[in-house]
Amino acid sequence: MIEFKKVSKSFGQTVAADGIDITFADGEISVLIGPSGCGKTTLMKMINRLVDPDSGDIQIDGRSVLSLDPVELRRSIGYAIQEVGLFPHYSIFDNIALVPRLLKWPSMRVKDRVMELLDLVTLDESYADRYPAQLSGGERQRVGLARSLAADPGILLMDEPFGAIDPINRSTIHNTFLSIQEELKKTIVFVTHDMSEAVKLGDRVAILREGQILQFDTPEQILSNPESDFVADLLGKDRRIQILSLKRNSEYASMDDVVTVSADEDSLAVASALEQAGQAIAFVVGPDGKLQSRYYLDGQRVKFDGRPLHLDRKMDLRETLSVMLETGERMLPVTGKQRTFLGVIRLERLVEEVARL
Ligand SMILES: Nc1ncnc2c1ncn2[C@@H]1O[C@H](COP(=O)(O)OP(=O)(O)OP(=O)(O)O)[C@@H](O)[C@H]1O
Ligand SMILES: [Mg+2]
Numbered sequence: 001m002i003e004f005k006k007v008s009k010s011f012g013q014t015v016a017a018d019g020i021d022i023t024f025a026d027g028e029i030s031v032l033i034g035p036s037g038c039g040k041t042t043l044m045k046m047i048n049r050l051v052d053p054d055s056g057d058i059q060i061d062g063r064s065v066l067s068l069d070p071v072e073l074r075r076s077i078g079y080a081i082q083e084v085g086l087f088p089h090y091s092i093f094d095n096i097a098l099v100p101r102l103l104k105w106p107s108m109r110v111k112d113r114v115m116e117l118l119d120l121v122t123l124d125e126s127y128a129d130r131y132p133a134q135l136s137g138g139e140r141q142r143v144g145l146a147r148s149l150a151a152d153p154g155i156l157l158m159d160e161p162f163g164a165i166d167p168i169n170r171s172t173i174h175n176t177f178l179s180i181q182e183e184l185k186k187t188i189v190f191v192t193h194d195m196s197e198a199v200k201l202g203d204r205v206a207i208l209r210e211g212q213i214l215q216f217d218t219p220e221q222i223l224s225n226p227e228s229d230f231v232a233d234l235l236g237k238d239r240r241i242q243i244l245s246l247k248r249n250s251e252y253a254s255m256d257d258v259v260t261v262s263a264d265e266d267s268l269a270v271a272s273a274l275e276q277a278g279q280a281i282a283f284v285v286g287p288d289g290k291l292q293s294r295y296y297l298d299g300q301r302v303k304f305d306g307r308p309l310h311l312d313r314k315m316d317l318r319e320t321l322s323v324m325l326e327t328g329e330r331m332l333p334v335t336g337k338q339r340t341f342l343g344v345i346r347l348e349r350l351v352e353e354v355a356r357l
Contacts, residue, residue, distance in 0.1 A: 001026050002047060002155065002187065007056035009042055009211075016042040017053065018211035026154075027185040031198040033234070034208030040191045043208070044157050047189065048077045060155070075099055078148035078156040078186075082163040085144070086132040092118075092143055093128040099151040117146035122176055138169035145177065149184070156188045163193070174200055195235055199223065199242055207231050220246055240354050241318060247353075249320055250313035253334035253343030260285045260341070263292060267302045270295045274302070283308070283333055283341060291333055291341040310335045313342055321350050 002024040009017040016039040024030040032040045045051040046058055049070040058065045065073060086095045093114050100110045118127055121142040132140055141162055148156055162170050162177075178201065181188065192198050198205045199219040206216040207230075215227045223243040226232040235242065259273055259282040270282050280297040294308040310333045311320055324332065330347040 001061055002189070003059045004043075004046075005057045005059070007043075007046065007053045007058060009039075009046065009051065009053045015039075015211045017046070020056070020211070020213060022206060022213055022216055024187060024189055025204075026187050028203035029181060029188040029190055029201050031202035031205045032189065032191045032208060033193070033195065033198045033205060034214075035234075036193075038208045039211045040208055041159055044159055044189055044191055047155070047157060048074050048079060050074075075102060075151065076153055076155075078151075078153040080144045080148040080156070080158045080161040082160040086140060086147070088132050090131075091128065092123075092130050092132070092135070095132070095143060096147045096150055098147060103151055113150060114146075117149060120149070120180055121146045136169075138165045138173060141165055141173060142176070145173075145180075149180075149186075154187055156186045158188060158190045160191055160193065162197070170197075177201070196242060196245065199245060207234060241321070244317035244321060244350070244354065245319075247317045248313065249311055249315050249317065249334045249345060250336070250342065252317060252345050252349065252353075253313065254345070254349070255343045258283065258344050261295070262287075267295065267304070271297075271302045281331055283344075285341045289341060290339045291335055294333070308333065310339065311345070312336075317345075317350060317353070320345055321347075324350070 004020045004022045007017050007020040008015070020043065032043060034040060042051055046053055047060075047065065049065055052066065096114045096117055097110045100113055105113070114128065115125060118125060123139060123142055127135070127139070132143070135143065141164070144161060148158070162173055165173060174197070190201060202219050204216060205219050205222050207214045207222070209230060215222060215231055220243065222231065223235060223239050223246070226235055226239070232239070257277065257279060259277050259279045261270055261273060261282050261284055263284050263286060274280065274282055274295070274297060282295045283291060284293040284295070286292050291308065291310055293304065293306045295302050295304055309323075309327060309329065311323065313334050313336045320332070324330065324347050331344050333344050334342045336342050
């Protein structure tokens with residue numbers, strides 16, 4: 001647990017931290033977001049003593065960082081930054097091995113650790129001997145992440161670590177990062193400029209302005225109850241839509257009024273089943289519970305679709321909404337492992353959901 005107690009810091013006339021009280025819980029990702037210059041990096045650097053406060057205290061598990069040796073403290077805390085800070089003349093192996101070697105780990109242990117970390121960030125062994133300039137930006141950020149995890153620190157400070165990656169690679173690295181965190185449960189303080197990144201990654205999100213914390217809450221709370229106009233503006237016009245990205249298809253898939261038929265049903269029987277239920281689509285589900293195909297009404301006629309579009313249960317509702325808008329489908333089936341049919345999501349439900357916020 002990292003606790004800030006009435007922490008203030010100024011640089012000349014600039015107040016970078018103004019009586020900050022905040023606690024970052026163990027095993028959570030706490031995201032800091034706010035306009036440029038509001039004090040995010042300063043707040044983070046006070047945790048590993050790259051910056052010391054003018055007043056107040058910062059405690060890790062009840063011990064003041066000000067009482068600890070800054071060099072040892074830094075080695076015990078992972079740190080990843082946007083520019084990654086890889087050493088260009090060091091191989092990827094040597095870059096990742098940096099802190100374990102400083103901590104004088106035996107070389108076999110260092111080697112095992114580096115290989116394990118490459119695997120964790122989904123880079124294969126062949127990367128070990130390459131140099132930073134031979135990697136893409138996204139790959140370099142993976143190495144940066146691996147390096148910050150190298151000595152298995154309990155705390156990880158990440159200052160816009162994925163800032164320089166394009167949206168597609170960013171989404172991949174987010175997923176890698178989240179599944180790593182699911183396993184490792186580090187205490188992470190994460191700075192970003194990007195609200196959708198904050199909402200996707202944060203267990204809690206802190207909104208900063210001019211050295212103060214305006215709101216610190218779950219993404220859901222922040223999106224649905226922004227505490228001021230400033231926060232609402234920062235969230236942007238699409239905050240109602242953003243909240244959809246917090247919800248998974250699996251939570252919304254419903255069997256209500258869903259018509260399912262077996263594969264040996266003929267289209268007349270399907271037509272009458274649809275008519276009775278007042279529905280336009282029937283899903284063909286096998287005895288194993290898997291989605292096979294669908295029938296749909298086109299005017300008066302029943303048509304067969306052997307390869308129906310279906311959505312994975314882990315997709316979020318925002319993605320689902322955009323698929324519906326793109327394809328014009330008003331109802332789509334949700335599937336689990338190996339196409340197990342879990343129910344449907346209807347466009348009306350999504351619209352209701354947005355309107356309710
Ligand atoms: N070493 C320093 N000397 C003087 N002023 C500084 C120093 N470090 C930060 N500042 C000032 O303190 C304020 C907060 O800086 P900080 O780097 O914490 O902002 P930030 O929220 O991380 O911004 P950004 O989003 O642009 O990275 C800024 O006005 C900055 O200019
Ligand atoms: Mg910064």
